[in-house]
Amino acid sequence: MSRQKFYGIVAYTVTPFTGEGEAIDAATLRRLVDRLIDQGAHAIAPLGSTGESAYLSDQEWEEVAEVSVRQVNHRVPTVVGISDLTTRNAVRRAKFAESVGADAVMVLPISYWKLSEREIIRHYDAIAKAINIPIMLYNNPATSGIDMSPELIARIVREVDNVTMVKESTGDIQRMHQLVQLSDGAIPFYNGSNPLALEAFAAGATGWCTAAPNLIPELNNRLYEATQQGDLAEARQIFYRQLPLLQFILKGGLPTTVKAGLKLLGIEAGVPRHPLLPLDEERTRQLQAILAELR
Numbered sequence: 001m002s003r004q005k006f007y008g009i010v011a012y013t014v015t016p017f018t019g020e021g022e023a024i025d026a027a028t029l030r031r032l033v034d035r036l037i038d039q040g041a042h043a044i045a046p047l048g049s050t051g052e053s054a055y056l057s058d059q060e061w062e063e064v065a066e067v068s069v070r071q072v073n074h075r076v077p078t079v080v081g082i083s084d085l086t087t088r089n090a091v092r093r094a095k096f097a098e099s100v101g102a103d104a105v106m107v108l109p110i111s112y113w114k115l116s117e118r119e120i121i122r123h124y125d126a127i128a129k130a131i132n133i134p135i136m137l138y139n140n141p142a143t144s145g146i147d148m149s150p151e152l153i154a155r156i157v158r159e160v161d162n163v164t165m166v167k168e169s170t171g172d173i174q175r176m177h178q179l180v181q182l183s184d185g186a187i188p189f190y191n192g193s194n195p196l197a198l199e200a201f202a203a204g205a206t207g208w209c210t211a212a213p214n215l216i217p218e219l220n221n222r223l224y225e226a227t228q229q230g231d232l233a234e235a236r237q238i239f240y241r242q243l244p245l246l247q248f249i250l251k252g253g254l255p256t257t258v259k260a261g262l263k264l265l266g267i268e269a270g271v272p273r274h275p276l277l278p279l280d281e282e283r284t285r286q287l288q289a290i291l292a293e294l295r
Helices: 026-038 058-072 087-099 117-130 151-161 175-182 196-203 216-228 232-251 256-265 283-291
Strands: 008-012 042-047 079-081 104-107 137-140 163-168 189-190 207-210
Touching: 008 216, 026 042, 026 058, 026 104, 042 079, 042 104, 058 079, 058 087, 079 256, 087 104, 087 117, 087 137, 104 163, 117 151, 151 175, 151 189, 163 175, 175 189, 175 196, 189 196, 196 207, 196 232, 207 216, 216 232, 232 256, 232 283, 256 283
Parallel strands: 008 042, 008 207, 079 104, 104 137, 137 163, 163 189, 189 207
Antiparallel strands: none
C-alpha cells in the first residue's frame, strides 16, 4: 500500500475548460499543476469541489484524473476525489485513480436519500476492499447533505483499514478537538474550512486542504511554516491578512471565484461549467481589490 505522507498545504486544482465549458483543456491543467508544485504546495488534490467533479462525464473525470496524476509524477503526493452517488461508481473511480498512480483517494459520501450509519460504513468498506491505497474520509455536509459525527468518523477509521486520514469541513473547530480526543491523537486530520485554518493548525491539523494556493500560495505556505515553528504571533498576522480572500472565495463558490482570480492574475483557466456562471462584474472588482491588497 502506498504510504506517501500528506501534510501541509494540500492544494485543490481547478478543471480548466475550452470555450464555454465544452471540453477539458488538458494543456492548461498540466500548467496549473506545475505552477502549484513550483510555488510550494505539499500535495495536489484534483477532482474535488473546486475541480467541478460533479459536472464532469465519466470520460472527462478519467481524463482529469489521469492528466493530473501523471503530471504530478510523484513530485508530491496526489489525493484524487472519487465521490459519487453510487458505491459502484465510487469503486470504479477509486480503482482508476489507483491504476494511474494516485497516492490516495478522497471519499465524500453523497446521496439523494439520507444514508444511515450502516450504509455509510458499507460504502467506505466497499471502496477500501477494492484498492490498496489509503482513503481520506471527507466530511462536508454543506455539499453532500450528510453529516458524519466525530464518533462515526472515529468508528470508520477503526473498522475500515484503508481509511487513514480525515478531512473535516463543517467549520466547527470542536469537531477537530473531538477527533483528537476520540483517537488519542492517532487520526491525522486535515482542515477543509478556509476561515478555520489558523485554529485548525493550532488544534493539531496535519494539513489544510484548500483552493487558495491557486491565488496566494506564498501566504498559505507562510502560515503553515509559522504554525510549525510555533510562532503564533506571526501565524496570526499572516492568517488575518489573507482572511478576506479566504472568506470571499468560499462564499462565492470555489470554481467560480478561483477561476476569476486566476484570470485577474493573467492565467486563463476557462469558465465554470453550467449551471455555474462566471463571477459577475461587481464581485470581480471586489476580488481584484482584495488581490491587490495582498500583493
